[in-house]
Amino acid sequence: MNLPLTAVTCYSLSMLTLLFPLISPTSSHFHKNTKTAVKTAFFISIPPLFFMINESFQTTLISWKWFSVLATPLDFSIQIDQYSMLFSPIALLVSWSIVEYSLWYMHNDHKIQLFFKYLLIFLLAMMLLVSAGNLLILFIGWEGVGIMSYLLIGWYFTRSNAGAAALQAVLYNRIGDIGFLFAIFWLISNFDSIDFNLLFAMNPPTPLIIAFIIAAASKSAQFGLHPWLASAMEGPTPVSALLHSSTMVVAGVFLLIRIHPLIKDNSTALSTCLCLGAISTVFAATCALTQNDIKKIIAFSTSSQLGLMVVTIGLNLPHLAFFHICTHAFFKAMLFLCSGSVIHNLNDEQDIRKMGGLQKSLPITTSCITIGSLALMGTPYLAGFFSKDAIVESINTSNVNAWALIVTLIATSFTAVYSLRIIFFASLSFPRFNPLIFSNENNSTAMNPIKRLAVGSIIAGLFLNQTLIPSSPMTLTMPLYMKIAALLVSIMGFLIAIDLAQISWTKVSHQNLSKSINTSFYPSIIHRSTPSSFFNFSLNTSSHLIDTLWLEKMGPKGLASSQLPPVMKNQEIQQGLIKTYLSILVASLIICLIILQLA
Structure with a gap:
C-alpha cells in the first residue's frame, strides 16, 4: 500500500470533516453534529497510524504556492510525518471526549452553538499547527489557538475575573509572539527560507534559537510567563481540559520538538531549556501543593509536567518529550473532566476542603480521579509511567547540570504529594458538603468520555512505548537504583503525602498559603507592584516634569519670576520722593548750565 498517499488522503479527509459543520448551514443540532464530525475525523485518522507502525514511513510534504516576500517564497506547506500522524489521532480522541462531555456540561447555555464553533476552530488551528511544513503555517495555527483560547477562557464574560484571565492569556502570549516573529523575520531577511527542511541545513545564531525558546516558554507557561495558566481556570471546565491536556499549552513544547535539529548542537540553548524547565517544574509543583481549588491544582500540575517536557528537550531527547505529551493528554484531560463532574454535582463548589466521601456518591468519577492521579504520579504500567520512567532514567544517566536534574527529581516527588492530596480530600474521609446536595452519574453523555479517557490512561503508555521507543535491542548497563529511580521518587513522595495527611491535612490552618505562595508572588509583583510603579513614574513625569516644570515654572510663573528682580530694583531706587x-533735576540742570558757560 502507498503509505504516503494514504496518510495525505486521511489527513485531508479529517480536516474536511472538521470543516464541514462550520461551512454547512447552521442548524439547531449543530453541537451534536460537531461531536459526530470530531468522532468521524478520529476514526479517519487511525489507518495511517497502524500502517506507520508496520512499515517504515518517511516524511511527506505537500506544498502549494502562495505568495513571496522579497526573494522568500511563502508556501502553504503541510508536513505529514511521525509526529503529526501520531499526535493527530490522540488530539482528536481527546477532543471527541471533551466535545461529548460539553454536551452535558453546557446544555443550559443559550450560546452552546457558538461555544462548539469556537471548539471546532480551535481544533482546526491545532491540527494545522501540528502538521505545518514551515514556520508561517505553524505561526498561523499558533495564533489560531491563541485567539480561540482568549474567546474560550473569557466565555463567562459577565464575570470580571474571566475577562481579566482571557486578557492575561493574550498579553503573556504576545511576548512569545514577539520572539516568534523576530525569528521569522530574521530568517526571511538573512536566509530567504522558512521551510523546516531547509532550515535544518543551516547553523543558526544563538539569539535566533533563544527567540524560539521565548516563544515556547510563553505558550507553554514556563517560569516567568506562567501566571496566565492558573488564571485560565476561569473558563468552563471543558475549555480547561482542551487547553491544558493535548492542545494549546503543549504547542510551545511541540515548537521546540519541530526545531530540535537547530538546537541539538547548541549548548547554550540546551542549557537554557534544561534550567528553565527545571525551575518551572519545581515551582509549579510547589504551588500545586498549596492550592485548595481542585482545578488550580490540576492546572499547576500541567505547568509542572510542561517543565518536565522542556527539561527533556534540554537533555536532547525530543522523542521522549513527545512521548510524554501523548501520555499526558489522556490522564490530564480525564482529571479535568472528573473535576468538572465533581464541581457540577456539588453546586459549583471547587474547594477540595469542602468535598470528601465522594467514593460513595460518585464512584465512577472518584475511581477515574484515582486512575488519573496515579498515572500522573508515574505508577507502574499506567500511561504516565512509561514516559516519566524513561525521562527520569535519562536524567540519571546524563552528565549535564546536576542541580537542574536534582530539582527535577524533587519536583517529580512533589507530584505524588499533590496527587494523593486530591484523592484524600475528594474521595476519602467523610463528606464535608451540604447533605441536601443530590449527585448522580446516570448521564452517559458525561460518563462515557471519562471512561474512554480512563482506558487511554491505562493502555496508551504501552501502545505508545512500542511505537515511539526504538525497537532495536539495547544493552542496559545502568545500575538498578537508576533504573528504578522514577518509582523510588514517586514512592518517597507518596509516603510524605501519607505522613502529611495524618499530621496536618486534618487540622485547621490559620495561614492561607494558597495566596502567599500562589505562582510565587507573581500576581502581586507583576500584576500589581510593577504596574503601580510604572503608573507612579508616569504620574510624576506628567505632573512634576511636564505640568509643574514646563507649564508653570517655565511658563507663566517662569516669566513672572524672571521679570520680578529688575522690577524690585526699580522699586528700591524709585521710592516716590x-x-x-x-530738586535733583533742577540741581543737575544748573550744574550743566554752569559747565556750559565755563566752557
Missing part, C-alpha cells in the same frame, strides 16, 4: 527728585 517727588520733591527730592525735582
Whole structure:
C-alpha cells in the first residue's frame, strides 16, 4: 500500500470533516453534529497510524504556492510525518471526549452553538499547527489557538475575573509572539527560507534559537510567563481540559520538538531549556501543593509536567518529550473532566476542603480521579509511567547540570504529594458538603468520555512505548537504583503525602498559603507592584516634569519670576520722593548750565 498517499488522503479527509459543520448551514443540532464530525475525523485518522507502525514511513510534504516576500517564497506547506500522524489521532480522541462531555456540561447555555464553533476552530488551528511544513503555517495555527483560547477562557464574560484571565492569556502570549516573529523575520531577511527542511541545513545564531525558546516558554507557561495558566481556570471546565491536556499549552513544547535539529548542537540553548524547565517544574509543583481549588491544582500540575517536557528537550531527547505529551493528554484531560463532574454535582463548589466521601456518591468519577492521579504520579504500567520512567532514567544517566536534574527529581516527588492530596480530600474521609446536595452519574453523555479517557490512561503508555521507543535491542548497563529511580521518587513522595495527611491535612490552618505562595508572588509583583510603579513614574513625569516644570515654572510663573528682580530694583531706587527728585533735576540742570558757560 502507498503509505504516503494514504496518510495525505486521511489527513485531508479529517480536516474536511472538521470543516464541514462550520461551512454547512447552521442548524439547531449543530453541537451534536460537531461531536459526530470530531468522532468521524478520529476514526479517519487511525489507518495511517497502524500502517506507520508496520512499515517504515518517511516524511511527506505537500506544498502549494502562495505568495513571496522579497526573494522568500511563502508556501502553504503541510508536513505529514511521525509526529503529526501520531499526535493527530490522540488530539482528536481527546477532543471527541471533551466535545461529548460539553454536551452535558453546557446544555443550559443559550450560546452552546457558538461555544462548539469556537471548539471546532480551535481544533482546526491545532491540527494545522501540528502538521505545518514551515514556520508561517505553524505561526498561523499558533495564533489560531491563541485567539480561540482568549474567546474560550473569557466565555463567562459577565464575570470580571474571566475577562481579566482571557486578557492575561493574550498579553503573556504576545511576548512569545514577539520572539516568534523576530525569528521569522530574521530568517526571511538573512536566509530567504522558512521551510523546516531547509532550515535544518543551516547553523543558526544563538539569539535566533533563544527567540524560539521565548516563544515556547510563553505558550507553554514556563517560569516567568506562567501566571496566565492558573488564571485560565476561569473558563468552563471543558475549555480547561482542551487547553491544558493535548492542545494549546503543549504547542510551545511541540515548537521546540519541530526545531530540535537547530538546537541539538547548541549548548547554550540546551542549557537554557534544561534550567528553565527545571525551575518551572519545581515551582509549579510547589504551588500545586498549596492550592485548595481542585482545578488550580490540576492546572499547576500541567505547568509542572510542561517543565518536565522542556527539561527533556534540554537533555536532547525530543522523542521522549513527545512521548510524554501523548501520555499526558489522556490522564490530564480525564482529571479535568472528573473535576468538572465533581464541581457540577456539588453546586459549583471547587474547594477540595469542602468535598470528601465522594467514593460513595460518585464512584465512577472518584475511581477515574484515582486512575488519573496515579498515572500522573508515574505508577507502574499506567500511561504516565512509561514516559516519566524513561525521562527520569535519562536524567540519571546524563552528565549535564546536576542541580537542574536534582530539582527535577524533587519536583517529580512533589507530584505524588499533590496527587494523593486530591484523592484524600475528594474521595476519602467523610463528606464535608451540604447533605441536601443530590449527585448522580446516570448521564452517559458525561460518563462515557471519562471512561474512554480512563482506558487511554491505562493502555496508551504501552501502545505508545512500542511505537515511539526504538525497537532495536539495547544493552542496559545502568545500575538498578537508576533504573528504578522514577518509582523510588514517586514512592518517597507518596509516603510524605501519607505522613502529611495524618499530621496536618486534618487540622485547621490559620495561614492561607494558597495566596502567599500562589505562582510565587507573581500576581502581586507583576500584576500589581510593577504596574503601580510604572503608573507612579508616569504620574510624576506628567505632573512634576511636564505640568509643574514646563507649564508653570517655565511658563507663566517662569516669566513672572524672571521679570520680578529688575522690577524690585526699580522699586528700591524709585521710592516716590517727588520733591527730592525735582530738586535733583533742577540741581543737575544748573550744574550743566554752569559747565556750559565755563566752557
